[in-house]
Amino acid sequence: MGILPAYPARLILHIPDNENYTGVRSEFIMGIENKLDEDAVFEIEMPEMDGIRFEQRRYKIELKGGERSTFQILYTLDKYFYYSVHIPVTAYLKSGGIIRFNKKMNTIFRGRDGIIWGEGENSCEIYNGPYGAWLDKQSNWLLLGRLYGGYSSSTSWLFPKLGKPFSSELSKKKPDSIQCYSEGDTAVLKAVYNLEYFKGLQLASICEVCSNGIIQHYYEVKNIGNNETAEDVWLCDTFRHDLDKGVIPYEGKFIEIDDTAGGALNYWNSEKITENWLFSYGEKLPRGISWDKEEKIKFDNWCMFFEYNLGKLPPGACVKTKPVTIALGVFNDWHDFREFALKKTIDVKPVLTNHISVSVNDGNPFAGSSFKVNVKDYKNSCMSGEIVVRSGCKLFRDQVRKLEPASAGDGRKLDFDISINMGGNVDVDADVDAGVNTDAGIGAGIDVNDCAKGNSNVDFNNSTESGANVDADAGANTSSSSGISLSSNSGTSLSTSNCASVNPDIIQVDFDTDVFVFNKKIAVFFKSHGDVQTEKTTEDSCNVLTAHNGLLSIKASPDFSHSLYSLKYKDNEWFDSSFPVPGIKA
Known part of the structure; x- marks a missing residue:
């Protein structure tokens, strides 16, 4: 056991954390606090050391009992080094006493080399x-x-x-x-x-x-x-x-x-x-x-x-x-x-995946009459809220899924199975109110008159990777080692026009959770039921191969390039080509 001595004053050097410069007049700040109960004058002397030159070595600071203050010290640095010194301090007390002590100070002057x-x-x-x-x-x-x-x-x-x-x-x-x-x-x-x-x-x-x-x-x-x-x-x-x-x-x-x-x-x-x-x-x-x-x-x-x-x-x-x-x-x-x-060169740069991944039709933008919307949360998710899947062309009702904290703590996966009937008569289930969201999570707001060329049936199902299903109406969750999945079957069907056979759709997935709000939009192009027609022609003295299905057409010419030079959608050209003369354009 012993008594830890208390210094009459507390000294602190304040030097910028960033780069110091040699040969430049600079400054740092000395902080001082009078630890005595009475007024005193403190005399501080900065020791000489190779590598630094002080414009003034001695300073006198008058402080009341318990008072704090700072003062500026000007110097020129000759080299980068670790500054470690015992600074002599003399305290002249108002009562007439004199106290001398040394205070150890350490700091570093550094730059970009050495x-x-x-x-x-x-x-x-x-x-x-x-x-x-x-x-x-x-x-x-x-x-x-x-x-x-x-x-x-x-x-x-x-x-x-x-x-x-x-x-x-x-x-x-x-x-x-x-x-x-x-x-x-x-x-x-x-x-x-x-x-x-x-x-x-x-x-x-x-x-x-x-x-x-x-x-x-x-x-x-x-x-x-x-x-x-x-x-x-x-x-x-x-x-x-x-x-x-x-x-x-x-x-x-x-x-x-x-x-x-x-x-x-x-x-x-x-x-x-x-x-x-x-x-x-x-x-x-x-x-x-x-x-x-x-x-x-x-x-x-x-x-x-x-x-x-x-x-x-x-x-x-x-x-x-x-x-x-x-x-x-x-x-x-x-x-x-x-x-x-x-420790190897990688020629193909992989793409990033968001911590919440959304894919439609397994990433293939060209979909048939049925496809999946996959939502994968890679995190050990503890959030709650809801996910809404929407069709930009209103080919199916909004699908709302409530999220509960994942009890398995090992990620969450939701699969939406969507089927669209490309033909038939317009037929809306009489039990479904087109302006109301049902408790089962089936969104409304679909204007049947927007699409008048067919009908589409929408079927949403959820399953875990392990194949477990959960009744969403009962509010239960089933977890497995592969994650947590929710399942909701509405029992309702919606028939709309077949605008999918003509137009692409935008699938939008909205997340509204207690942690963040996030949305994702993915375009889907529906496959045509028409046959693909091919033909060989001559254009500008070049042999041209053409393929078209009534909606899309592509052209290539072995006399011009080894790749496509034309892509048309609804007779609108999307390529800027120099055909028939090779140039810097694609």
């Missing part, structure tokens, strides 16, 4: 040009950052845990030693811990910062005792990576996480991550994280982790984990980072 580091009482920091790592010695939290990108917990490491069971010993234990050094153009920060809960084991946390913005982090575990460990040694490598505005490889797709989803980890099942990388655009700094393909990442409520079985360690054995790689502001596009993580 490797610098320094260690203070509660932290250690290392930089390689604009990139750096900062270790909190109290919590062993390791933050990563870049000039003008700042430091945050968006991508950072928490204290490591040894087990099993996993211990939180290092959540409060300071490193026994810290080593900072350079290996070529790489800056290295190594924090070493001698463990109490696992006697004879020594753990080292190693962070390597490259000048190109690539940062690698890994651990070394060494048996410094005289005996082999009695059990296998496990290491839990825990870190944070915010998925906000990100892209993740999920269920074989590439899911875009936009503002409607956010970066919360509890939306996602780590077992469904299909490649060894994650990418986030963030607010200011794009960040990518990748790992060895043999490792499986796991998600907790707000962090990610790997679990390594290091086996039994004989005396003197040292085991190193495979590094986790971070790219800070290196890749502006997720495709490029994916190639970096997979």
Whole structure:
């Protein structure tokens, strides 16, 4: 036990977090607080040090008891370096007493090049040009950052845990030693811990910062005792990576996480991550994280982790984990980072899938008399609200589905089966009010007079991937390992005109939930029942092949190009071609 001494004054250096400049007259701010109960004059002297020149070294500040103030210090920087000094301070009390003390101050002056580091009482920091790592010695939290990108917990490491069971010993234990050094153009920060809960084991946390913005982090575990460990040694490598505005490889797709989803980890099942990388655009700094393909990442409520079985360690054995790689502001596009993580060139760039995916007719825009509208929520969804499926041409009634929080917590899938009868008489079920939405979710508002050439029957069904059905009127949900599905059969049919045989339709899916509002529109072109006619002609001395079905026509000429040069819809040309003379146009 002892008494922690209290300084007569509290001093704080305020230096801009962004770039410093050499050879330029600059300034920083010194904050001071009188911790005494009486008035005093504080005399502060800035020590001389190689690398910095002060225009004025001595300052006198008069403060009342408990008062705070700031003053400006002008300087010229000669080089980038870690500024660590004991600043002598003399307090002249109003009562006549004099108190002299030294205050340890640490800060760093950094730019866009060079490797610098320094260690203070509660932290250690290392930089390689604009990139750096900062270790909190109290919590062993390791933050990563870049000039003008700042430091945050968006991508950072928490204290490591040894087990099993996993211990939180290092959540409060300071490193026994810290080593900072350079290996070529790489800056290295190594924090070493001698463990109490696992006697004879020594753990080292190693962070390597490259000048190109690539940062690698890994651990070394060494048996410094005289005996082999009695059990296998496990290491839990825990870190944070915010998925906000990100892209993740999920269920074989590439899911875009936009503002409607956010970066919360509890939306996602780590077992469904299909490649060894994650990418986030963030607010200011794009960040990518990748790992060895043999490792499986796991998600907790707000962090990610790997679990390594290091086996039994004989005396003197040292085991190193495979590094986790971070790219800070290196890749502006997720495709490029994916190639970096997979270590191969990818010729075909895959497309993004929204976290809520909507497809009509399995993505084929040309539909027949029946097709499906598929709604897939990839997230572990907990939202409630409703989904409405509409026809722009009013070929079927609005379909409304109530959403309940997904009890299975493993995504949600809804399938709408739609059948349209392309022929017959106009016939509207007499029990259906064309202006009222029924409790079964069948929307009205369909003007039969809009379509007068046939009739269409609409049948909506829902099913889960496992084939389970649910009675929506009963308000029940059925869940399975593949997700949650709802089913609603209205028992009503609607016959309308066959405008689908002439016009395309716009299928609109509206989401109105307690979390976000979202809508998707997809065009559908209905196949004609007419025969396709083909013919060979000569136009402008070129052989021309033509195919048409009364609505669409296409033309190609082997004498002109190896591809189509004409596409007409309802006699309106959609291609801008230079036919018959080859040119720069398609």
